[in-house]
Amino acid sequence: MSKRAAAALVAGAMAVVLTGCASGGSSSDGKADGGSGGKLVVGFSQVGAESGWRTANTKSVQDAAKKAGVTLKFSDAQQKQENQIKAIRSFIQQKVDVIAFSPVVESGWDTVLKEAKDAHIPVVLTDRAVDSKDESLYATFLGSDFVEEGKKAGDWLTKEYTGKTDPVNIVELQGTTGSAPANDRKSGFADVIKGDPKFKVVASQTGDFTRAKGKEVMQAFLKSQPKIDVLYAHNDDMALGAIQAIEEAGKKPGTDIKIISVDGVKDAFTAMSEGKINVDVECNPLLGDQLMELVKKVKAGEQVPRRIKTEEGVFTQDQAAAALPSRQY
Numbered sequence: 001m002s003k004r005a006a007a008a009l010v011a012g013a014m015a016v017v018l019t020g021c022a023s024g025g026s027s028s029d030g031k032a033d034g035g036s037g038g039k040l041v042v043g044f045s046q047v048g049a050e051s052g053w054r055t056a057n058t059k060s061v062q063d064a065a066k067k068a069g070v071t072l073k074f075s076d077a078q079q080k081q082e083n084q085i086k087a088i089r090s091f092i093q094q095k096v097d098v099i100a101f102s103p104v105v106e107s108g109w110d111t112v113l114k115e116a117k118d119a120h121i122p123v124v125l126t127d128r129a130v131d132s133k134d135e136s137l138y139a140t141f142l143g144s145d146f147v148e149e150g151k152k153a154g155d156w157l158t159k160e161y162t163g164k165t166d167p168v169n170i171v172e173l174q175g176t177t178g179s180a181p182a183n184d185r186k187s188g189f190a191d192v193i194k195g196d197p198k199f200k201v202v203a204s205q206t207g208d209f210t211r212a213k214g215k216e217v218m219q220a221f222l223k224s225q226p227k228i229d230v231l232y233a234h235n236d237d238m239a240l241g242a243i244q245a246i247e248e249a250g251k252k253p254g255t256d257i258k259i260i261s262v263d264g265v266k267d268a269f270t271a272m273s274e275g276k277i278n279v280d281v282e283c284n285p286l287l288g289d290q291l292m293e294l295v296k297k298v299k300a301g302e303q304v305p306r307r308i309k310t311e312e313g314v315f316t317q318d319q320a321a322a323a324l325p326s327r328q329y
Helices: 003-022 052-068 081-094 110-118 144-159 180-193 211-224 234-248 266-273 288-299 318-326
Strands: 041-046 071-076 098-101 123-126 140-143 168-174 199-208 230-233 258-263 281-282 307-309 313-315
Touching: 041 052, 041 081, 052 071, 052 234, 052 288, 071 081, 071 180, 081 098, 081 110, 098 288, 110 123, 123 288, 140 288, 144 180, 144 258, 144 281, 144 313, 168 180, 168 211, 168 234, 199 211, 199 266, 211 234, 230 234, 234 258, 234 266, 266 281, 266 313, 266 318, 313 318
Parallel strands: 041 071, 041 098, 098 123, 123 140, 140 307, 168 199, 168 230, 230 258, 258 281
Antiparallel strands: 281 313
16 A cells, blocks of 8 residues: 555544544444444433533433433533534434434524424424424423422412511522523512512522532622522522532521522432521423433324423422432432
């Protein structure tokens, strides 16, 4: 073989490797992107790994894919919409059978979803919705009712302060700006408490669903607000970060400042059992099995409901210790 021919072969091999890396995807069985051996191929774009909830959600999807014999091409968007759009376009180029994704934010998806539709690749929304007016761009949405979660948080608060007339100063740690859970958990909570003038949200700011940011924003709240009665956190990681800030400020979380959170991860149940979180509205991340059933039906052309809700509860301190050993996430 001539040196020129050998060099061409090496260059070709390098191009294949670089193309695989650029796709941002990896298969659940650990193999590089490529042939599926006749299996159903699903491209899944995850928001990121910003919380314990999200990590559990990812594991549930990956484990369920293996169990169902589905080839999963996984992409982590690192909480950036542009990364998800690139991943979806990569899935379209790879001609996967179904695309599933949990949108970072609600808006700005129509163009890429139209590209998937034109390629005849059905899309399933998981955990979070999009605000597109064209519902033909996706087959179904599987996930929680975030508005209802916000209402459950508000219901607990109103019952907790039944018969009391003194002002209740509330600070709110919002999730990622523009995301469905942040928008809906905020609106659901506000709808419930707006009928009683004693409830006042004195500060509301994004903590980006992370523990570090939750602590940072809570520190700012404690400095700027002379009196805080209640913290409403849109997820457990922010609540857990806020607990650190409250304790470092010499206050007792759960007593000096009542804490309402959403998710129901193990760390939060531990905090509840220690009296540091007062109530936790469950948001179940274990959607993997349901998702695999859905993608198979969608690929087969079966009719599926446009909206599939997960079943979830509300846990208080007296329930946390008993439930903690059985929590799967």
